[in-house]
Amino acid sequence: xxxxxxxxxxxxxxxxxxxxxxxxxxxxxxxxxxxxxxxxxxxxxxxxxxxxxxxxxxxxxxxxxxxxxxxxxxxxxxxxxxxxxxxxxxxxxxxxxxxxxxxxxxxxxxxxxxxxxxxxxxxxxxxxxxxxxxxxxxxxxxxxxxxxxxxxxxxxxxxxxxxxxxxxxxxxxxxxxxxxxxxxxxxxxxxxxxxxxxxxxxxxxxxxxxxxxxxxxxxxxxxxxxxxxxxxxxxxxxxxxxxxxxxxxxxxxxxxxxxxxxxxxxxxxxxxxxxxxxxxxxxxxxxxxxxxxxxxxxxxxxxxxxxxxxxxxxxxxxxxxxxxxxxxxxxxxxxxxxxxxxxxxxxxxxxxxxxxxxxxxxxxxxxxxxxxxxxxxxxxxxxxxxxxxxxxxxxxxxxxxxxxxxxxxxxxx
Amino acid sequence: xxxxxxxxxxxxxxxxxxxxxxxxxxxxxxxxxxxxxxxxxxxxxxxxxxxxxxxxxxxxxxxxxxxxxxxxxxxxxxxxxxxxxxxxxxxxxxxxxxxxxxxxxxxxxxxxxxxxxxxxxxxxxxxxxxxxxxxxxxxxxxxxxxxxxxxxxxxxxxxxxxxxxxxxxxxxxxxxxxxxxxxxxxxxxxxxxxxxxxxxxxxxxxxxxxxxxxxxxxxxxxxxxxxxxxxxxxxxxxxxxxxxxxxxxxxxxxxxxxxxxxxxxxxxxxxxxxxxxxxxxxxxxxxxxxxxxxxxxxxxxxxxxxxxxxxxxxxxxxxxxxxxxxxxxxxxxxxxxxxxxxxxxxxxxxxxxxxxxxxxxxxxxxxxxxxxxxxxxxxxxxxxxxxxxxxxxxxxxxxxxxxxxxxxxxxxx
Numbered sequence: 001x002x003x004x005x006x007x008x009x010x011x012x013x014x015x016x017x018x019x020x021x022x023x024x025x026x027x028x029x030x031x032x033x034x035x036x037x038x039x040x041x042x043x044x045x046x047x048x049x050x051x052x053x054x055x056x057x058x059x060x061x062x063x064x065x066x067x068x069x070x071x072x073x074x075x076x077x078x079x080x081x082x083x084x085x086x087x088x089x090x091x092x093x094x095x096x097x098x099x100x101x102x103x104x105x106x107x108x109x110x111x112x113x114x115x116x117x118x119x120x121x122x123x124x125x126x127x128x129x130x131x132x133x134x135x136x137x138x139x140x141x142x143x144x145x146x147x148x149x150x151x152x153x154x155x156x157x158x159x160x161x162x163x164x165x166x167x168x169x170x171x172x173x174x175x176x177x178x179x180x181x182x183x184x185x186x187x188x189x190x191x192x193x194x195x196x197x198x199x200x201x202x203x204x205x206x207x208x209x210x211x212x213x214x215x216x217x218x219x220x221x222x223x224x225x226x227x228x229x230x231x232x233x234x235x236x237x238x239x240x241x242x243x244x245x246x247x248x249x250x251x252x253x254x255x256x257x258x259x260x261x262x263x264x265x266x267x268x269x270x271x272x273x274x275x276x277x278x279x280x281x282x283x284x285x286x287x288x289x290x291x292x293x294x295x296x297x298x299x300x301x302x303x304x305x306x307x308x309x310x311x312x313x314x315x316x317x318x319x320x321x322x323x324x325x326x327x328x329x330x331x332x333x334x335x336x337x338x339x340x341x342x343x344x345x346x347x348x349x350x351x352x353x354x355x356x357x358x359x360x361x362x363x364x365x366x367x368x369x370x371x372x373x374x375x376x377x378x379x380x381x382x383x384x385x386x387x388x389x390x391x392x393x394x395x396x397x398x399x400x401x402x403x404x405x406x407x408x409x410x411x412x413x
Numbered sequence: 414x415x416x417x418x419x420x421x422x423x424x425x426x427x428x429x430x431x432x433x434x435x436x437x438x439x440x441x442x443x444x445x446x447x448x449x450x451x452x453x454x455x456x457x458x459x460x461x462x463x464x465x466x467x468x469x470x471x472x473x474x475x476x477x478x479x480x481x482x483x484x485x486x487x488x489x490x491x492x493x494x495x496x497x498x499x500x501x502x503x504x505x506x507x508x509x510x511x512x513x514x515x516x517x518x519x520x521x522x523x524x525x526x527x528x529x530x531x532x533x534x535x536x537x538x539x540x541x542x543x544x545x546x547x548x549x550x551x552x553x554x555x556x557x558x559x560x561x562x563x564x565x566x567x568x569x570x571x572x573x574x575x576x577x578x579x580x581x582x583x584x585x586x587x588x589x590x591x592x593x594x595x596x597x598x599x600x601x602x603x604x605x606x607x608x609x610x611x612x613x614x615x616x617x618x619x620x621x622x623x624x625x626x627x628x629x630x631x632x633x634x635x636x637x638x639x640x641x642x643x644x645x646x647x648x649x650x651x652x653x654x655x656x657x658x659x660x661x662x663x664x665x666x667x668x669x670x671x672x673x674x675x676x677x678x679x680x681x682x683x684x685x686x687x688x689x690x691x692x693x694x695x696x697x698x699x700x701x702x703x704x705x706x707x708x709x710x711x712x713x714x715x716x717x718x719x720x721x722x723x724x725x726x727x728x729x730x731x732x733x734x735x736x737x738x739x740x741x742x743x744x745x746x747x748x749x750x751x752x753x754x755x756x757x758x759x760x761x762x763x764x765x766x767x768x769x770x771x772x773x774x775x776x777x778x779x780x781x782x783x784x785x786x787x788x789x790x791x792x793x794x795x796x797x798x799x800x801x802x803x804x805x806x807x808x809x810x811x812x813x814x815x816x817x818x819x820x821x822x823x824x825x826x
Contacts, residue, residue: 015767018766018767019766019767098788100781100786100787100788104777104781106787108804111769113799114769114799191623191624195799196799196800210604210627211604211627214623214624216629216798216799216800218800234822237821237822240822240824241822241824243824244824244825245824248824248825348819352817353431353432354428354431354432356524356527356815357815358815358816359815359816359817359818360815360816360817360818361818361819361820362817362818362819362820363819363820363821363822363823364517364818364819364820364821364822364823364824365820365823365824365825367824367825368513368517368818368820368823368825369816369818373513373825374513374519375511375513385629386526386527386608386609386629386813387609387629387631387800387801387813388800388801390813390814390815390816391521391814391815391816400799400800400803401803401804402769402770402771402772402773402803402804403771403772403773403782403803403804404765404772404773404775405772405773405774405775405777405781405782406761406774406775406776406777407774407775407776407777407778407781408650408776408777409647409650409653409654409776409777410776410777410778410781411653411654411656411657411658411661411777411778411780412657412661412778412780412781412786
């Protein structure tokens with residue numbers, strides 16, 4: 001089947017999704033979960049083929065670990081689908097409403113986008129997660145996974161579609177998009193067939209889609225996150241937050257990448273911070289001023305302030321004032337999560353007002369910028385763009401809205 | 414000055430806009446209004462140059478009428494700026510907020526986009542309107558008007574900037590972008606420098622920008638609007654609404670373009686409708702079935718169902734059922750405003766659920782789909798896309814949001 005005809009079947013299925021009640025969608029999610037659990041042997045066998053192929057082409061252990069499924073990971077995917085059934089349905093939520101002076105009523109309600117394309121890399125759990133989130137939000141899904149996970153994705157999508165059929169729904173609500181790179185180009189050009197594209201993966205994938213797509217895109221995930229230790233900071237608090245934001249889980253987008261330290265507190269902050277960071281296995285890369293505070297600080301290379309390390313490395317820089325911190329952040333931010341540690345109310349206010357990011361934090365860890373921590377229950381990603389959704393995207397962010405306008409024959413004078 | 418350096422000065426000015434109170438912004442709008450009123454002679458003289466040049470190149474009277482300013486139209490632009498000062502400030506509005514279980518507070522607040530590019534055709538009033546809306550919503554404006562209005566736009570922007578300076582603000586909050594077509598291409602490629610582009614104008618302009626831009630775009634304005642006269646419709650109401658939606662002002666995007674008539678009511682509807690439409694000077698273009706109801710109906714040509722006439726012409730088609738109407742709308746809609754006239758509750762519910770458009774109306778005129786009619790006070794356009802804003806865009810829709818997250822040292826366990 002060509003991509004265009006597949007997208008048209010998804011569009012047709014999306015019309016049926018519009019008419020489903022929450023109970024019907026929750027029943028479908030449970031059926032998808034049941035079918036995926038039942039297909040465990042098939043899915044794990046398919047995954048073993050993908051893992052073998054990846055090994056033969058010399059794929060790194062880290063990537064193979066992402067690709068690999070086992071019973072426990074598959075159980076997590078199944079549980080994720082069941083969890084979605086427990087969440088409120090955003091479709092039909094009234095955003096606002098009022099009456100015109102002539103009695104015409106205007107109601108803005110949440111509606112599904114229609115057809116959502118997800119382009120992602122080799123994490124097989126995304127296949128089930130994204131299919132479930134799209135279904136719950138009333139959207140048909142076009143899932144474009146990595147070719148390295150093709151056998152796993154085929155087996156997973158076959159199970160999810162069997163689940164949909166088992167409750168009498170159109171299996172075309174969930175689709176695996178197969179084919180070479182030209183198919184990704186077709187998805188990006190499919191204005192009118194696909195309502196929104198959401199890339200999930202590394203910065204390269206996301207940039208390519210954001211810059212090349214004619215279909216509206218929601219940009220997710222790149223997080224070059226900063227923390228500014230203000231002159232008035234509680235030093236122990238600052239050390240604790242830096243350690244948590246960097247070392248709690250260093251490979252994720254809300255992890256800390258650069259610490260900016262006010263010169264008036266550097267001599268108090270760094271000895272404690274370097275001890276704590278060394279204890280956790282974090283390597284600090286600093287400018288000349290920061291290197292003065294310990295031999296453990298290695299010299300930072302040009303360009304490193306723009307890097308997302310996603311590792312146990314941390315960039316550091318000394319600044320003369322909050323202005324210096326704001327300027328550095330303005331130049332290097334990816335607009336994800338930026339933090340200040342301070343006891344000064346004016347500094348906190350200025351930082352939260354002037355830093356341009358999805359989340360701006362005061363005296364707490366950027367690791368809280370997460371759909372699960374926010375209580376959204378499910379997350380398709382963290383938007384770093386300014387249109388539509390900004391920050392963690394839950395089910396509500398997977399909807400558009402529509403005005404329903406009702407009268408009794410009123411016309412415009 | 415190159416476009417890039419101009420965009421950077423706008424970015425710098427946008428940082429100051431972030432810190433302004435509502436009072437300061439309202440004072441700036443009043444100062445811009447005063448300066449524009451004071452510059453009346455200059456602006457009208459500049460406009461006369463543009464009108465003369467347009468006449469010499471054989472521009473149509475309709476376009477020259479759009480381009481032409483007089484004292485009354487200029488007074489309208491001045492009043493528009495003063496009206497904006499009366500509207501609530503969306504910046505800082507709390508969208509929602511809650512506390513995490515550990516006491517961390519999460520607050521989602523509205524913030525300006527930053528730098529907004531408006532690309533528009535030869536209506537000089539857009540220059541002042543867009544500058545004012547951007548300023549009130551805290552955004553710096555890059556105004557890319559038509560070359561045919563260049564003298565008018567220069568004089569207008571000079572006045573607006575003088576107004577900003579007179580109250581001590583950075584004039585670079587309002588910028589006229591000059592130069593050839595290559596500058597439009599630069600604007601469309603300026604990801605990171607420009608936060609959002611809003612095209613205002615004909616379908617051709619909008620499509621070119623939507624398809625070519627790397628900067629996120631808000632698509633506005635194209636309205637191929639339908640009205641379905643259901644079998645159960647009150648015929649007098651249907652005639653009245655069709656007449657209003659078509660003939661009240663036929664050149665605008667929320668005007669009716671196609672009427673779809675259920676076959677069971679056609680013989681009752683058409684005689685009355687054709688009388689009323691003929692009386693208003695509307696020419697009906699119909700399919701064979703519709704032509705049976707009167708000699709005044711001329712045969713519709715292929716492709717006309719996809720046209721926005723924006724004139725006193727109305728396409729018509731007979732359908733066998735609501736399914737036929739839904740299918741026709743699905744095929745031809747631009748997602749603006751779609752209407753059903755019916756007494757049947759189930760038909761109204763199905764139509765509002767299944768029609769995919771910014772506004773879906775029951776028993777009232779699509780002419781109400783308008784920021785002014787909605788009570789928004791100001792409107793930058795009517796979004797026909799599904800991301801970010803859908804339908805009339807007021808000041809709130811000219812903002813993004815940001816999460817402010819505050820704690821007392823909490824870290825993630």
